Amino acid sequence: MPITDAVKKQLAQKRKLFFKICLRCGKRNPITATRCRKCRSEDLRLKNRALGAKK
Numbered sequence: 314m315p316i317t318d319a320v321k322k323q324l325a326q327k328r329k330l331f332f333k334i335c336l337r338c339g340k341r342n343p344i345t346a347t348r349c350r351k352c353r354s355e356d357l358r359l360k361n362r363a364l365g366a367k368k
């Protein structure tokens with residue numbers, strides 16, 4: 314189902330791009346997280362890409 318609403322599409326892209334990845338278990342965590350939800354590790358890698366990087 315394609316998303317036609319431009320605002321919703323932008324929001325969805327943000328949700329996809331703005332998160333942190335745990336270096337221990339690779340679990341995705343919310344951007345606001347300070348430690349992993351799964352293993353409680355504080356080794357989180359920020360995956361923060363600029364919007365519009367898609368070709």
Ligand SMILES: [Zn+2]
Binds near residue numbers: 335353
């Ligand atoms: Zn983890």
